Amino acid sequence: EVQVVESGGGLVQPGGSLRLSCAASGFTFSNHWMSWVRQAPGKGLEWVAIIKKDGSEKNYVDSVKGRFTISRDNTKNSLYLEMNSLRAEDTAVYFCARVGTTTGWGEDVWGKGTTVTVSS
Amino acid sequence: DIVMTQSPDSLAVSLGERATINCKSSQSVLNSSNNKNYLGWFQQRPGQPPKLLIYWSSTRESGVPDRFSGSGSGTDFTLTISSLQAEDVAVYYCQQFYSTPHTFGQGTKLEIK
Numbered sequence: 001e002v003q004v005v006e007s008g009g010g011l012v013q014p015g016g017s018l019r020l021s022c023a024a025s026g027f028t029f030s031n032h033w034m035s036w037v038r039q040a041p042g043k044g045l046e047w048v049a050i051i052k053k054d055g056s057e058k059n060y061v062d063s064v065k066g067r068f069t070i071s072r073d074n075t076k077n078s079l080y081l082e083m084n085s086l087r088a089e090d091t092a093v094y095f096c097a098r099v100g101t102t103t104g105w106g107e108d109v110w111g112k113g114t115t116v117t118v119s120s
Numbered sequence: 121d122i123v124m125t126q127s128p129d130s131l132a133v134s135l136g137e138r139a140t141i142n143c144k145s146s147q148s149v150l151n152s153s154n155n156k157n158y159l160g161w162f163q164q165r166p167g168q169p170p171k172l173l174i175y176w177s178s179t180r181e182s183g184v185p186d187r188f189s190g191s192g193s194g195t196d197f198t199l200t201i202s203s204l205q206a207e208d209v210a211v212y213y214c215q216q217f218y219s220t221p222h223t224f225g226q227g228t229k230l231e232i233k
Contacts, residue, residue, distance in 0.1 A: 035222070037170075044227040045162070045170060045213055050220065059220035062121070095169055103175040105217030106160040110169035 002026035002109055004079075004096045009114030016086050020114055022079035022096030027109075029077040030054070033099035035107055036070060036081050038092035038116075046092070049081065050099070063089075086118045122146050122216050126225035132233040139201040141228045143214035148194045151218065158218040161190055161199045164227075165210045173212075174199065206232065 008020040022034070036048040049060045049070040058070050069082040079096055093115050097107035123146040133139040149158045157177035162170040172181045174190035177197055187202045201208055209232060214225040 044211075045164070045215075045224045047215070047222045047224060050222070061221040097170075100172070100175070103172060103181065104156060104158060104160065104179070105222070106172045106175035106181070106215075107170075108172050108181065110171070112169055 002098075004098060004109055004111040006094060006096045006111045006114035009094065009116045011117045011119065012086055013120050014087060014118055016118070017082070017084045018086065018116060020081040020083065020094055020096075020116070022081075022111060024077045024079065024098070027098070029072075030074040031101060033105075034070075034072060034079045035097045035099055036079075037095045037097055037107070037110075038090075039095070039113070040089075040092040043092075048094070051079070083116070086116075088118050090116060091118045092116060121221055122149065122219060122223050124214055124216055124223050124225035126212075126214060126228050128228060129226070130229040130231070132231045133201075133204045134233045135206065136203050137233075139204050139208070139230055141199045141212050141214075141230070143192075143197040143199070143225050145195045145197075145216055145218075147218075149216045149218035150194050157193050157197070158216055159190075159192070159197050160215050160217065161188075162213045162215060162224075163208075163210045164213065165207075170213065201230075204230075204232070 093113040096111045098109035100108035159177040161174040164170045178190040
């Protein structure tokens, strides 16, 4: 079964750090760009970051630049999001998503998400 | 950044009737080199992750019922559900893939009238 499963969320104080992981299975991970998308409580979707198949290219939304780092380990079929200097407004469900190879950059496989809460 | 604006914010439609959701981008998402619009539509049911419905503005993802259709080009796009079913209650989002950040619209909540 093709799937991605996020982990690593939790409660963290403002200014703290957290590392999210996403384990991929059922497909050739190294053939796909991968994204992180987040959703604050009761709000819409916000695209956060994307990483190229080999990890050589990364892009971020402005609000996380310099604080978040997306990375991947193709030998472990895993995607990561290192989050530093966390703020209350980073509180959200974080989704890992596979970018399809034939879907015009559309994310065609999504995890259930992991919840990050930034609060003192 | 490209700003995506959906209308309406919410919509109530009777079962079996047509539902139409609009999405407008602040700049064209049409790639003239391949004549493709880098625009997708997602469905998010309560408590679920998003699901890709449409890409290239009008191509249905595998397994998506044919009552869902997408249209439009350049800056103006539409998602149409031809005959609303109970399971279509969800929030629908458009997303552009033309340039990073791959911005989403604010979402349209679709309910049964």
